[in-house]
Amino acid sequence: MYTTREASAIVRTGGVVLASILLFAGLSTAALLFHAEGGAGGALFDAYLFRVARFTLLQAGLSTILSVALAIPVARALARRRNFPARNWIVRLSALPLGLPALVATLGIVEVWGRRGVVNQALAALGLDNPVSVYGLAGILIAHVFFNLPLAARLLMAGLERIPAEYWLTSANLGMGSGATFRLIEWPVMRGLLPGIAGLVFMLCATSFTIVLTLGGGPAATTIEVAIYQALRFDFDPPRAVILSVLQILLTGTLLYLLRLLGTPAEEAPTAGRAVRRFDGRRGRLSDGLVIAAFTLFTAAPLLAVVMAGLASDLPRLASDPLLHRALVTSLAIALASATLCLAVAMPAVAIAPLAAADSAPAALKYLAGSLQATSSLILLVPPVVVATGWFLMLRSFGEVGRFAPYVVIVINAQMALPFVMRVLQPAYRTHIARTGRLAVSLGVTGLHRLRWIDLPALKRPLLTAFAFAMALSLGDLGAVAIFGADGLVTLPWLLFSRMGSYRTADAAGIALLLGVICLLLTLPSTASGRTAKNDA
């Protein structure tokens, strides 16, 4: 519900936003296509492309199967054990990997699973001298499961928690056993969610850049995104980067289309009615305990390793390192700018939705709103590395890469956060406008007054959550920066990456701790709000 003047302001801003996003993406694509001429063909190249594409799909497929299959017993055990002392902490722990930059997590995983890590030491103590190698496919799988097992378990658990409380009472009254409970109640719910969750995890793993770059990277373990990076940074072969980019877009396009058919998994939705109480908790206490303990250990160990390695590094010396200061300032500036830009782009797209939802809305308006919605997810179709590649090629032809790189990274980071920010803001705004829209208009509190007195105070929480999340995402991003990295743009992740690469592991551990703490503090609100929403239900 808006006044005419408000409505036209929103529509105008929406139009500008749409045009800007399309221009930014369009220029990048044009640059890519312009450089595609004279692409390196040949059988050798085809074989290379095939191998890279196959490995991309293979590691994503295996990661998905492992993550989802392991998530089923974890979700089941956590949903069934509602009242053990550490439950809240474990559920919160399972939200942490989402907020952690991939590079930081990778460092933790190497600490735990690497040659000198706890796992291999334990294996050696048992007399096995053939250590688990964290580099290559095994490491990539461990890292992807570290990120996606908790995610899948949380989504499955949310589904199990939406089961009406009466079902558990009825099943206890009828005397269903553990097997019957799984077969007749839990599995039907999970089966409905699995395709969507698996699709999401597959998508995340197929486009994962940082993990594959750090743990894979050799010719045998390279995904398309990493191959693009290598084509540009190591071999300087733009045509190859372009062909790989096109391949990547085709892949993500197909995946997005399939994902749409599968449906996206629902987030935690409020369950109505009575508090859930499970009566089948008396059974399987031991096996549930083991599952939960293993899950907790697997998820917590890399985090603990980051903390311990970080504290063991020479922090005072690191604190006075001017390069670190520069990287921190650069990263924070980019993160602040990109989060601001992201919200500025998201707000009109969110505000236009109620206008376009009206039956009387003209077709052009509906089209504008629909296009805004679609372009807000454009980055999922054209991944950051690809967009960055386009801009890199274009800026290079003007010889201005270093000067404009930060701005391009800001825009790419903002675009990366956009789908998530929209998901936080959209439902909040919809409820807000339904609650206050008519009242504000009838009282004549409109325009900037309305923004100041009605909208901003009421939406403070979701806006801050979205802002912090966008900042964290930008702070932890390596993909866009990696393409520009050598040209004087040093961010925290880039510094961490180069320290890891040059085997200055103590420095790397200190930087990882700093980066991890900043990002987790920023994403804490979004995980905490999820928790209170669940408690209210």
Added chain:
Amino acid sequence: MPDHSTSRTGAPAIRLEAATVQFEQKRLVFSCDIPTGARVAVTGPSGSGKSTLFNVIAGFQPIRSGTVEIFGKDMAGREPAERPVSIIFQENNLFAHLSVEQNVGLGIDPSLRLGAPERQRVEHALARVGLGGYGRRKPGLLSGGERQRVALARALVRSRPILLLDEPFAALDPAMRADMAGLLHDLAAETGSTLMFITHQLEDVRRLADHAIFVDGGTIALMEPIASFLANREIPALARFLGIDR
């Protein structure tokens, strides 16, 4: 509590003796004798403890002290499924992804392995509640009243002597309420079950109950045969419920 309730048979169907539930904020203590074959309406203000009373009897809510006896047997330590009790809620009694037939069949075998004779029993029970031929449908395609009748059919095949109904009529329109009450009355008479139902409607009390309980502040404030319950003028909260105060 008045002593007349045990008059019909030796042991009452349900006997609560200072069955005590301790929540963080409040403490509920229930004592009462429910005679076998009675149809008891449970009334009282929201939050007074009516559902908790049912949870205590059905075994969902552990008690801190006191006893719950059913047909003279102490129920301490007995799982919900091991008690001679069926329970029906206001809604969500049926698993939405299972067919009507499967939902009823769960009352015969909770792991749903049904042979031909069991199927037959399910079909009979469905016919008895007026839903013959509905077996293959999913609950989502039924009306609220029909779903409640499926739940009733499940209680029929379980043939437990005590049936607890937690606001069974609340989601139904007036015509359906009357049908459901009539059906319950007939089934209770046929099977000799003991019936307890929670309701906020005086009409339901009059239509179906031969005894009534008034729960207030976490205790059973009154349990009387229906005539004297309706004539009671001593408890102000009950008088308000009965609509006499105005």
